[in-house]
Amino acid sequence: MRDRSLLVAGGIFALLLIAPGVLDATGQAYLTGLLMKAMLLAIAAMALDLLVGQGGMISLGHSAFVGIGAYVLAIGLAAGIENILVLLAIALAVAGSFALVTGALALRTSGVYFLMITLAFGQMAYFTLTSLAAYGGDDGLTLWSLATLFGSNVAQNAGHIYLVILAVLVATWWLVHRIGQSRFGRVLRAARDNPERAAVMGFSVFRYRLTAYVIAGMIASVAGLLTAQQNEFVSPALATWQHSGDLLVILVVGGLGSRNGALLGALFIVAAQEALGAVLPEWRLIYGPLLVGVVLFAKGGLNSLLAPGTAGPGR
Amino acid sequence: MSILEIRNLTKTFGAVRVSKEISLTVGARQCHALIGPNGAGKTTLIHQISGVLTPDAGAVLLDGTDITALPMWRRAQAGLGRTFQISSTLHSFSVLENVALAAQAKAGSSMRFFRPAATEAALNRQAEAVLDRVGLLRRARILAGDLSHGERRLLELAIALAGAPKVLLLDEPMAGLGRVESERLTDILAELRREIPMLLIEHDMDAIFRLADTVAVLVEGAVVARGTPDEVRADPVARAAYLGEESA
Numbered sequence: 001m002r003d004r005s006l007l008v009a010g011g012i013f014a015l016l017l018i019a020p021g022v023l024d025a026t027g028q029a030y031l032t033g034l035l036m037k038a039m040l041l042a043i044a045a046m047a048l049d050l051l052v053g054q055g056g057m058i059s060l061g062h063s064a065f066v067g068i069g070a071y072v073l074a075i076g077l078a079a080g081i082e083n084i085l086v087l088l089a090i091a092l093a094v095a096g097s098f099a100l101v102t103g104a105l106a107l108r109t110s111g112v113y114f115l116m117i118t119l120a121f122g123q124m125a126y127f128t129l130t131s132l133a134a135y136g137g138d139d140g141l142t143l144w145s146l147a148t149l150f151g152s153n154v155a156q157n158a159g160h161i162y163l164v165i166l167a168v169l170v171a172t173w174w175l176v177h178r179i180g181q182s183r184f185g186r187v188l189r190a191a192r193d194n195p196e197r198a199a200v201m202g203f204s205v206f207r208y209r210l211t212a213y214v215i216a217g218m219i220a221s222v223a224g225l226l227t228a229q230q231n232e233f234v235s236p237a238l239a240t241w242q243h244s245g246d247l248l249v250i251l252v253v254g255g256l257g258s259r260n261g262a263l264l265g266a267l268f269i270v271a272a273q274e275a276l277g278a279v280l281p282e283w284r285l286i287y288g289p290l291l292v293g294v295v296l297f298a299k300g301g302l303n304s305l306l307a308p309g310t311a312g313p314g315r
Numbered sequence: 316m317s318i319l320e321i322r323n324l325t326k327t328f329g330a331v332r333v334s335k336e337i338s339l340t341v342g343a344r345q346c347h348a349l350i351g352p353n354g355a356g357k358t359t360l361i362h363q364i365s366g367v368l369t370p371d372a373g374a375v376l377l378d379g380t381d382i383t384a385l386p387m388w389r390r391a392q393a394g395l396g397r398t399f400q401i402s403s404t405l406h407s408f409s410v411l412e413n414v415a416l417a418a419q420a421k422a423g424s425s426m427r428f429f430r431p432a433a434t435e436a437a438l439n440r441q442a443e444a445v446l447d448r449v450g451l452l453r454r455a456r457i458l459a460g461d462l463s464h465g466e467r468r469l470l471e472l473a474i475a476l477a478g479a480p481k482v483l484l485l486d487e488p489m490a491g492l493g494r495v496e497s498e499r500l501t502d503i504l505a506e507l508r509r510e511i512p513m514l515l516i517e518h519d520m521d522a523i524f525r526l527a528d529t530v531a532v533l534v535e536g537a538v539v540a541r542g543t544p545d546e547v548r549a550d551p552v553a554r555a556a557y558l559g560e561e562s563a
Contacts, residue, residue, distance in 0.1 A: 181431040183419055190405050190416055197403045200365065202391035202420035202478060211426065 053257025061122030067239025069224025140235025255301025396480025
């Protein structure tokens with residue numbers, strides 16, 4: 001059954017790889033932008049799944065890390081740092097530190113209280129970004145220059161940013177699954193199912209959860225950095241709690257804790273919003289019930305429709 | 316040499332003193348039983364020893380080291396194993412993985428992020444050996460959530476054993492078991508007690524008379540009688556408090 005989900009993922013990655021060429025040839029190149037949006041959402045959602053699906057920690061502050069990644073790019077560029085790898089390292093360091101401090105406090109609680117505290121920290125990050133007057137404040141900031149990879153424009157719209165995003169997507173997919181199956185991931189899942197049992201076995205539940213929180217935050221910052229680079233624009237909207245909510249919706253629709261849930265959910269959400277939006281202006285009237293339908297009728301999310309038996313955390 | 320020593324443990328919930336200066340020691344190769352009517356404070360005592368609750372006063376010593384202030388996971392790392400009165404296994408994990416995870420806690424760092432844990436042969440071998448010991452090996456691949464109640468009691472024990480404990484706290488291991496199952500578990504514990512000292516809370520008198528060297532009778536948070544099983548059986552205070560109830 002694990003092969004089935006591998007097959008699904010491989011198929012999606014292959015389609016994503018040939019999509020720009022096909023769309024270009026059929027005169028629908030504008031759709032590659034949507035695919036990039038879906039891939040970037042999927043990266044952030046995969047990271048969130050490490051917390052929610054594997055760790056049982058429902059965070060409403062995940063988009064703060066996306067915002068951090070995006071603003072590190074914008075501020076770094078303004079400061080004259082152009083190497084995307086250097087900016088990436090800074091983003092990872094800032095997001096990791098923010099996660100370490102806020103996570104250490106938030107993880108004193110669990111359940112609804114954890115959700116509320118992560119929401120509060122997320123809002124703190126959001127309002128901090130809106131107050132950055134030098135970088136556009138509320139309105140955001142257009143990036144007039146973009147980051148380069150050793151001087152080349154590979155990681156830009158003018159180059160092959162699509163392929164860069166796809167590569168990061170595949171790497172994240174691989175990494176998150178790998179972590180889930182590792183010793184660390186096993187402890188994380190045990191702590192989700194039964195924290196007292198994990199503690200009695202000799203594991204510090206707090207330390208494992210905090211580590212997961214830091215890893216998830218760092219991965220989300222990569223999604224944020226690439227989002228800014230691809231949009232050529234940053235805005236505090238990236239860090240709103242509604243965006244965190246979108247990421248949770250993606251996970252639930254795709255299949256919480258499943259190998260391909262975040263990927264399927266992100267593609268579905270972006271496609272559904274676009275298709276419905278094209279048909280009628282009041283598309284949200286249909287979008288809402290559609291999500292309810294998916295959650296009710298595809299228990300275990302879209303993942304369980306495509307690869308039955310692989311649903312559920314830890315597979 | 317005592318492996319586990321409890322000194323004057325005292326705990327109060329509101330106006331109720333649930334533990335009144337309880338002291339006891341469990342030495343090497345010893346099985347110390349704790350009996351008492353429901354509500355006597357047996358599980359509260361186990362919780363204080365294992366770290367779920369912090370005592371108001373008194374100390375818990377493991378192998379001579381004071382562990383009173385340590386969190387649960389550190390006590391487990393130090394060698395304190397326990398089973399739960401209500402089975403507490405990981406339902407979405409296989410039986411093997413439940414035990415392998417317990418072995419993992421004692422086999423180097425678990426801050427390892429890349430190598431799949433499920434295929435770590437050393438952990439699985441250890442887990443299989445423990446499962447064989449409690450007679451669950453043929454059920455190793457099924458989910459813990461699919462086990463029968465009796466099997467889950469055995470898995471509880473296997474998880475505790477896989478942590479290579481210096482001492483075992485057994486909180487009513489026979490709870491809810493039929494006679495045949497109880498006897499089987501008693502056989503297993505009888506074999507184990509030669510290797511691992513135990514503090515055993517149990518209502519099953521047959522098991523206690525077979526396993527325990529020392530029995531303490533707990534009533535309303537205080538030890539009212541203590542001695543060998545035969546002495547306790549003959550003790551009028553203990554009989555009145557507890558044994559009498561059973562035969563009545």
